[in-house]
Amino acid sequence: MLSAYLEVIRMRFLMMLAYRVNYYSGILIYALNIGSYYFVYKAIYGEQAMIGGLTLGQMTTYVAVSWMGRAFYFNNLDREIASEIRDGSVAIQFIRPYNYVVVKMMQGLGEGIFRLFLFTTPGMVLIWLLLPVQLPTNPSLWGIYLIMLFFSFLINTQLNIITGLFAFFLENNEGLMRMKRVAVDLFSGLIIPISFFPGWSKSVLEWLPFQAITYLPSAVFTGKITGAEVFQKLGIQAMWFFILIIPMYFLWSKSRTRLFVQGG
Template identity: 70%
Template structure:
């Protein structure tokens, strides 16, 4: 990898480090969210051993790992890209000797590494001390999950980049970005596992990339998806990563002829 891109990762990491106190409080906030969902699902399950293919123990682990995974893959690249398009600063990127899209991906990776080390990992340890979370005992499961977590970041970042690039075509895409955030949280399985959706909607979700962000990796982590099936869902993530590259590159090429600046 070009040293310039490595520097971009390092600079974003150090920038995030300056605001680390905000992320320490974020650990508490995420723990509260997990606690709220934990007691909610306990009440929903009652005396039932399984719901939607999840046992109570699996659901507890699913909730914890889903929210803490979100701490890693979440970023605001969509808003950053949209702002740079609206104020015209993106124009200078066309003549610089690097890929603007790759720079944004590396900035997101720098933020993601910060969130992984100072938010997700300590947050998961904190949550495991409070709630009965069951961690995988298989090294293979951990390896597959960690690879899937990287793809979760990549796919979520690609969706963010797509939402941000639409600022080339609309004067204000704030509503689109908010809708995207709701759709990602809902349809990825952070709020409700995909298996709890009505059958027809669950079928539609299988043809969309959202489940590859949270539901599929968390299903592997909880042990609901094992062995060959785990490798299949990993392959599905890789497929979505490749597919999402196409609209991003297409929009970026078309957008070069549509740039206009709002304001002065």
């Protein structure tokens, strides 16, 4: 069965490779986006040395690594699942000798590997050449960041699968998918670092899984989080990964016993 899942990863990677030209333009779009954020934050900082626990140099790095990290963990599995549910093709998955949810995770991983090597890495190099990004020189920090980035992918993919599976019960979950995407981008710290939020909202966000997607790995990468606290934050990511397995498989098990018919 492992070989079958590895084949799913390979096939997804090759499928993405066929459309790689689209991602070259994506690198430029992300670069423009990051550049815009840089000049906005540069104006906001002005003469201030630090805001929200981040210097301007750290903020520049935070923005760059957050958006390029998003290029790795982003996927549209929620829309794929919802589409398969609406057109009925998901029924075929019930009789196949593999776990549908795991297959979707593997498809997302294949896409993520493609994005890592052909989007995130060249994009980060381009940003490093254009903007004053401060890359860490400690190899162990790079290793920890990559582990945390992988957890970012897992947690984001779990949220996508959960959102997609709601199509079994809502039939049209377009609004839910849009709400989820906005929530992830905003509350994960992608648009605004969580340290910039008011105190009460930061306390609320600490109880949600979103910070584990962007803020925690990016804060570690920039040096805002250091020492033993790094492993504590890594533990938070691992905790959310295991917690989200419960609703994901609960929804899938309930979905397998639900029948609804559309059309005449």
